[in-house]
Amino acid sequence: MKRLSLFDRIAYAPFNVQLVLTRKCNLSCGYCNEHDHESLPVPVKVIKAYINQLAELGTWSLTFTGGEPLLHPKVVAITRYAKERILYVGMISNVYLINDEMIARLNEAGLSYMQISIDGVHRNSNTMKVLNLMKTNLDLLAQKATFEIHLNSVLGVNDPDEVLEVIAYAKSRGFRTTIGLLHDGTGLLKLNKHQLNVWKEAQSLLAKPWWDRGTYERQLIEKGQAPFKCRAGGRYLYVDEWGIVHYCSQRFSMYQKPLMQYSLQDLKANFKQPKACHSTCTIGCVRRASWWDGWRP
Numbered sequence: 001m002k003r004l005s006l007f008d009r010i011a012y013a014p015f016n017v018q019l020v021l022t023r024k025c026n027l028s029c030g031y032c033n034e035h036d037h038e039s040l041p042v043p044v045k046v047i048k049a050y051i052n053q054l055a056e057l058g059t060w061s062l063t064f065t066g067g068e069p070l071l072h073p074k075v076v077a078i079t080r081y082a083k084e085r086i087l088y089v090g091m092i093s094n095v096y097l098i099n100d101e102m103i104a105r106l107n108e109a110g111l112s113y114m115q116i117s118i119d120g121v122h123r124n125s126n127t128m129k130v131l132n133l134m135k136t137n138l139d140l141l142a143q144k145a146t147f148e149i150h151l152n153s154v155l156g157v158n159d160p161d162e163v164l165e166v167i168a169y170a171k172s173r174g175f176r177t178t179i180g181l182l183h184d185g186t187g188l189l190k191l192n193k194h195q196l197n198v199w200k201e202a203q204s205l206l207a208k209p210w211w212d213r214g215t216y217e218r219q220l221i222e223k224g225q226a227p228f229k230c231r232a233g234g235r236y237l238y239v240d241e242w243g244i245v246h247y248c249s250q251r252f253s254m255y256q257k258p259l260m261q262y263s264l265q266d267l268k269a270n271f272k273q274p275k276a277c278h279s280t281c282t283i284g285c286v287r288r289a290s291w292w293d294g295w296r297p
């Protein structure tokens with residue numbers, strides 16, 4: 001494929017691509033439908049081909065996900081390879097497998113950021129991604145990582161008041177924080193009144209970019225709907241472990257095309273394609289990647 005021109009890149013290239021390095025996870029969060037315990041890591045040669053293709057498509061930012069990306073035995077080499085081709089390279093991880101040596105290697109490979117889900121303070125049957133179990137690793141990251149750390153609390157998984165404690169902890173360590181809204185298998189919101197009140201209280205505590213005023217979350221919470229022009233398949237791609245592009249992690253059957261056959265025409269077509277699920281969507285990464293083009297037809 002020929003590399004996109006600067007004009008097409010600005011007009012259509014993905015702002016963010018999430019790429020699954022392995023579907024396997026070391027945890028079993030009760031609310032997550034994006035993992036298993038047996039998948040093999042995607043071979044490095046195959047991942048490099050995906051990265052080359054994403055670079056040709058003009059991808060601005062690439063995020064490794066899974067499963068658990070740190071379970072991939074070549075995650076450092078893959079990060080280095082990606083960083084040589086794509087401006088901003090991050091990873092979503094539960095950091096159970098992080099240690100001094102891994103942080104140093106990821107620093108050296110040029111990782112730009114790591115997003116970590118911390119759903120509360122105490123573990124429960126749904127999540128082990130909690131402060132009580134992860135503070136040691138998080139403190140280590142605060143001391144040693146040269147990449148940006150971003151904590152995301154999924155509201156609805158734990159006692160909602162614990163999310164406020166996570167935000168206070170994150171601030172004390174200089175981490176960026178966001179709150180994710182719990183979705184079910186179709187991407188819909190599932191929150192009760194107490195959780196909603198905590199969400200409102202937390203808004204004033206979060207350091208957000210100027211353009212992110214929590215508007216869509218507020219609308220979803222108050223009205224149950226927040227329509228937007230979804231640019232999934234254009235400005236945002238979810239690439240699974242078989243190299244298939246989907247609109248997002250929750251809409252597998254809606255759209256599928258092999259990444260290696262993806263072209264500017266697909267970016268353009270999907271940019272313009274209305275998605276039936278847009279008004280109740282809680283997928284923050286898709287919403288953020290679509291925001292910039294909200295004014296375009």
Ligand SMILES: C[S@@+](CC[C@H](N)C(=O)[O-])C[C@H]1O[C@@H](n2cnc3c(N)ncnc32)[C@H](O)[C@@H]1O
Binds near residue numbers: 033181
């Ligand atoms: C599938 S995980 C993969 C990366 C890594 N293993 C982790 O645990 O963060 C990616 C993100 O999706 C979030 N997630 C999974 N299921 C979700 C759901 N039902 N609602 C909201 N967020 C969810 C997780 O909390 C995590 O932040």
